[in-house]
Amino acid sequence: MAERTSYADGAPCWAQLLTRDAVAAERFYAGLLGWECRDQGGWTMAHVGGRPVAAITPDPRAADPAAWTVYLATSDLDAALARLDAVGGELIEGPAAGYALATDPFGARFAIYQPGEFAGAGVLAEPGAMSWAEVNVPDGAAADAFYGTLFPYEKRQVAGGIDYTVYHAGGEPVCGRLQMDEHWAGVPPHWMIYFDVADLDAAVARAAELGAEVPVPPFDSPYGRVAVVHHAAGGGFFSLRRPPG
Template sequence: MVENKTYAEGAPCWAQLLTRDAAAAERFYAALFGWECHDQGGWSTARLGGRPVAAITPFEQAADPPAWTVYLAVADLAAATARLEAAGGKLIEGPVAGYVLASDPAGATFALFQPGEFAGAGVTAEPGAMSWAEVNSPDGEVADAFYHAVLGYEREPVPTGGVDYMVYRSGGEPVCGRLRMDEHWEGVPSHWMVYFDTGDLDAACATVTRLGGQVPVEPFGSPYGRVAVVSHPAGGFFSLREPG
C-alpha cells in the first residue's frame, strides 16, 4: 500500500468514469472493490477506507461503452498544455478546475491535472485502488515522442515476450507505461488503460461475471503480477492486477 499526498510529474493520480448510468456503476464497483460512493453534487467520489480513489460521473453523452479517463499530474498546467499542443495533442475540454481533457496524436484520451487542495487519489497499490496505467497505441515511437515532449518521461523498454512495451519513468521512478497495439488489436482504438489491484484475481474475475460484467482477457502472467482485462456491465473496460 502507498499513501499518496504528492505525485511525480506525469504520474497517474486520479481516474474518472463517465457513464450514462452512474448508479449502476456505483453498485458494481461497491460490490467488486468495497468502494463507498459519496455524492459531490453531480458526481460521486469513490472512497476506500475513507480515502478517495476515483470518480464516477453521470453524463448523458458518455461514450458507449463508457471509458475510464486517467489523470496525469503536472506541476504547471499552463506550461504542460502548451507543450501538449506543440507536440500535436488536441484539447478537448478546459483548462477548468485545474485540469484539461486532451487526446494524443493517435486519439487516446487522457487528462492533465495540477493538484491543488485536492491532490488526487489518497492511496494506490492496494486492493481496490489504482496501481498502474498505460497508453495502448498503434505507433509506439510516436507515442513515446509525444509523452516525452509533454511530460518528460524517461523511457525503458521491457522484454515481454515479443510485445513492444515501454515503461515511462519520472525522476527515475516508474509511473506508467506504453504498449504498442499489433494486429491482434485490430479495430480497437488507441486508449489509456487503468489498473486496479486485487488480492485474488480469480475471485475478482468471478465476481465481475456474477455482477453482469465480462472478462474479455482472462488472467495471464506478466512481469508485474497476474493481470486480466474486465468490464462492468455497461462496458467500462479496465484491468485487474494481482501483484506477484
C-alpha cells in the same frame, strides 16, 4: 501503504469514469472493489479505507461503453498545455479547475491535472485502488516521443515479444505504453486503467456474478497476474491486477 499526498510530473494521480448509468457503475464497483461511494452533488467520489481513489460521473452523452480517463499530474498546467499543442496533441476541454482534457495524436484521451487543495488519489497499488495505467497506440515510437515531450519521463523498453515501454517519473515506474498489433484490429487507441485486488481469480468470478464479462482471462505477467474486465451496464473496460509476490 502510506497515504499519497503528492505526485511526480507525468504520474497517474486520479481516474474518472464517465458513464450513462452511474448508479449501475457505483453498484458494480462497490460490489467488486469494496468502494464506498459518496455523493458530491452531481458526481460520486469513491473511497477505499476512507481515502479517495476515483470519480464516477454521470453523463448522458458518455461513450458506450463507458470510459475511464486517467489524470496525469503536472506542476505547471499552462506549460504542459503549450507543449501539448507543440507536439500534435489536442485540447478538447478546459483548462478549468486545475485540469484539462486532451487527446494524443492517435486520439487516446487523457487529462492533465495540476494538483491543488485536492492532490488526487489518496492511495495507490492497494486492493481496490488504481495501480497502473498504460496507453495503447498503433505507433509506439511516436507515442514515446509525444509523451516524452509532454512529461519528463525516463523511458525504458521492456524486453520480450511485445513492444512495451515503461515510463518512469520521480525515480519510479508510473505508467506504460503498449504498441497495438494485429490482435487489436478494430480497437481505437486508448488509456487502460488497472485496479489492484488481493485475489485475481476470486475478483474475476465476482465480476461475472455482478454482470461483467472477462474478454481477457487471467494471465501471468512480470508485473503480476492480470485480467481485462468489461461491465456493459455502466462500468466500462478496465484491468484487474494481483501484484507479484
